[in-house]
Amino acid sequence: MSPSLVRFASVLFSCCVLLSSTATAFNITRLLDQYPDFKTFNDLLTQTKVNQQINQRQTITILTVSDDKMSEVSSKPVEAVKKILSSHVILDYYDTQKLKNLKTGTSVLTTLLQTTGTASSQQGFLNVTLKDDKIVFSSAVKNPRRNVMLTRSVAAQPFNISVLEVSGPIIVPGLDAAPTGPVAAPAPMKAHAPAPAPHKKKRVAKSPEAETLEAEAPSDDALSPDDAPASFRTEADAPAADETPDKKSRAPSKSSAAGKGFVLPGVGLIVMLMLVASFLTSQ
Template identity: 90%
Template sequence: MSPSLVRSASLLFSCCVLLSSTATAFNITRLLDQYPDFKTFNDLLTQTKVNQQINQRQTITVLTVADDKMSEVSSKPVEAIKKILSTHVILDYYDTQKLKNIKTGSSVLTTLLQTTGTASSQEGFLNVTLKDDKIVFTSAVKNARRNVTLTRSVAAQPFNISVLEVSGPIIVPGLDAAPNAPVAAPAPMKAHAPAPTPHKKKQVAKSPEAKTPEAEAPSDDALSPDDAPASSPTEADAPAADKKSPAPSKSSAGGKGFVLPGFGLIVILMLVASFLTSQ
């Protein structure tokens, strides 16, 4: 291969690399900085970091709004602003001519909000309609306002990024009410409210245990009558001991009775002896 062909091939390759890098290298913040009328819109893109998501895309269309029409958006909470701005970013390249070529008169466009996972129902989509030579942008959500129209083309880098000015912000019905969802957090607190009731039940359950000592008091009183009869038999034993004590007195009396028969025998013997002597 000749040196000239090698140089030509390397030059062609360098041009391809340069073109591919410049084709995808855009910065929405720097681009809008050139247009002072969109300063508020540009600042909000930076504050919500939607600009970073835009710069990561290779094909994108941004619907920008002039500062004098942004008061309705800038007064909302940050999360609501982020969602609203995300609906102004279409995930495809659309310039004025491409929008006018919509043959069906209406088309559904996918926005950046649809990729965030926070969109519900049709919030992540826009309807674009060609009516009376005017291009109208409307949220795909039911009962959305249909008063936002295309004003002009601001800037374009064909097939990569297109910046179009619209007459006002595209408001999605109920989108700014989403931040109120965290108010449901007190619901778990209500769930904790019944928790004290079991403790009260436990305290009531303990009160019968406190009564058990009162039940022991009658048992002590019941023992005292039992002790009384027990002592009475002891006293009954005492008379039994007294009965035994007379027993020796009887035996002594019996001894005296034994002396009387012996004395009578002596008298009889004396009588017999006197009788024998008289013989």
């Protein structure tokens, strides 16, 4: 094989390796596994799934914190921890030298928290300041709780990923305000409702005719012909066609019933008197 062909094969192999590393990006979990001092930070990245968001990026900087400084963060609810860790991920490549080359004063860096849609005001940004040859990080929110300093460079893959250790967690105002435990649901307000009305037996609506029949219904005693309902009377007892009887008083009054009861005895008395008179006259 000629030397030129060997060189071509070598260059081709190097290009394939470079393309492969670029396509697979990096795995932050495996990278931090090589540094036992950051085990808590690494575990929390996995629990909150922030590691998955980091691995999807091609250019990124992680500000990691040693285990002995993570107790303040690990004691918080998962959602609060996720936001805090996201604020430690800068969406650009910064190593020690690049930070020192920043202009004098304060520069604003964008973090992963800004892309989540949960940041308000300036919570998704960090300030980096060069002060007395020291590099200081703080939240871009007004009156940040704490400033942390760059301690050392942990790992770097130029222009892809940089891992920097800082002196402590960056506490962004408002992110750690979440409760540390489940919040009990508030008791429902008691409305001053009026006392319930006493239970009443449901009354079935009745037609006027049914009410009239109930009113005219006889007692358990024997019914007399005169007290019988209108439907059982004879034609002689029915009202005349031109009369419009009152629905509430269809039954005849006691006085009229009594008068009808003496019609036949009166006629018989008259007949008897006439026979007596005829007999006396014939004598």
